[in-house]
Amino acid sequence: MFRSAGAFKRPLKSDRFSIAFAQKWLYSRYLRGLDDGGSQAVNETIPRGYTMRRMTVVSTKGGVGKTTVAANLGGLFADLDYRVLLVDADVQPTLSSYYAIRSQATGGLFQLLVSGVTENVISSTIISNLDLIVSNDPTGQLPNLLLHAPDGRTRLRHLLDQIDTPYDVVILDTQGSLGVLQDAAVLASDLLISPLPPEMLSAREFSRGTLDMLERLRPMSQLGLPVPPLVAVLNRIDRTRNALQIAAALRDELFTASKDRIRLLETVIPNLVAYREAACLGVPVHRHESTRPVGRTAPAARETMLALAHELLPDRAADVSRLSSETLA
Ligand SMILES: Nc1ncnc2c1ncn2[C@@H]1O[C@H](COP(=O)(O)OP(=O)(O)O)[C@@H](O)[C@H]1O
Ligand SMILES: [Mg+2]
Numbered sequence: 001m002f003r004s005a006g007a008f009k010r011p012l013k014s015d016r017f018s019i020a021f022a023q024k025w026l027y028s029r030y031l032r033g034l035d036d037g038g039s040q041a042v043n044e045t046i047p048r049g050y051t052m053r054r055m056t057v058v059s060t061k062g063g064v065g066k067t068t069v070a071a072n073l074g075g076l077f078a079d080l081d082y083r084v085l086l087v088d089a090d091v092q093p094t095l096s097s098y099y100a101i102r103s104q105a106t107g108g109l110f111q112l113l114v115s116g117v118t119e120n121v122i123s124s125t126i127i128s129n130l131d132l133i134v135s136n137d138p139t140g141q142l143p144n145l146l147l148h149a150p151d152g153r154t155r156l157r158h159l160l161d162q163i164d165t166p167y168d169v170v171i172l173d174t175q176g177s178l179g180v181l182q183d184a185a186v187l188a189s190d191l192l193i194s195p196l197p198p199e200m201l202s203a204r205e206f207s208r209g210t211l212d213m214l215e216r217l218r219p220m221s222q223l224g225l226p227v228p229p230l231v232a233v234l235n236r237i238d239r240t241r242n243a244l245q246i247a248a249a250l251r252d253e254l255f256t257a258s259k260d261r262i263r264l265l266e267t268v269i270p271n272l273v274a275y276r277e278a279a280c281l282g283v284p285v286h287r288h289e290s291t292r293p294v295g296r297t298a299p300a301a302r303e304t305m306l307a308l309a310h311e312l313l314p315d316r317a318a319d320v321s322r323l324s325s326e327t328l329a
Helices: 013-030 066-079 109-115 142-147 155-162 180-187 200-223 241-257 273-281 301-312 314-327
Strands: 054-057 084-089 101-103 123-125 130-133 169-174 191-196 230-237 262-264
Touching: 054 066, 066 084, 066 130, 066 169, 066 191, 066 230, 066 273, 066 301, 084 109, 084 180, 109 142, 109 155, 142 180, 155 180, 169 180, 180 200, 191 200, 200 230, 230 241, 230 301, 273 301, 301 314
Parallel strands: 054 169, 054 191, 084 130, 084 169, 191 230, 230 262
Antiparallel strands: 101 123, 123 130
């Protein structure tokens, strides 16, 4: 499925080490103390060699960075020459307008889910390789329609299976509240990504809401739809002592308590104005900030996004390294 994968030979030593090693080194300097005990708290829920194709960015809370992560991961994978589809499953269509549209389809998520048609629902964006199913349900009928359809929660998964275009990566963005549309997006994916800002309130909300959501959907596995593994990524981390302490506490308490159900990614997304600027400009953040500004400790957004891509596609890490040196150079 990954078009580019077969074309590559064994990773060069420099490929393997350059980005991954630089990231770890930079982060360990940047987040002094934050890594302590972190690796013990991380639980492996993703089997080795796990190949993931669909990722849903999810949280029970708004404003944590879901759309930011979805848009920028999509933009990065597209620039790495993967064929990417973004699906905006948030009734508030932020992701739909993140990148300018090159060619607008007549339909979007509404037609996909209600009419069950996969034709004329995919728009293309001005980013090469990056397509989009827009959220187009201004009157908010979709959740109700799905709620009353017998296959409401599984329909999105089955329809995505029917799309003819061979996408390498599909990234679904969701709204920050529980609901049938969020359930449908969760069950449509192979991996859940949950951005987690370091406020204690969101940690509590995270453990209560997110784990409850996973638990509630667990019976779906009897229908052949297991709840995908969930990875959390710390987002908007400042170097202030408070933020560091809270993030360390999160690693220690929250993720130890979650046993084998959540994996906390090593990649940490710093709180940088670059993410807001890139959103305003409608460009992927790795393009907007490709190098670290002089005098700043936090790594360039490009490095962070590449590290995230490495972690999310562990079995494709060599490809990501190679592609990044070939296509992003
Ligand atoms: N790492 C970050 N650094 C700075 N600002 C960020 C970061 N991540 C997200 N933001 C900003 O936070 C706000 C909320 O993010 P958004 O992705 O829209 O959250 P959600 O989709 O979860 O509601 C946006 O203004 C976004 O630009
Ligand atoms: Mg959003």
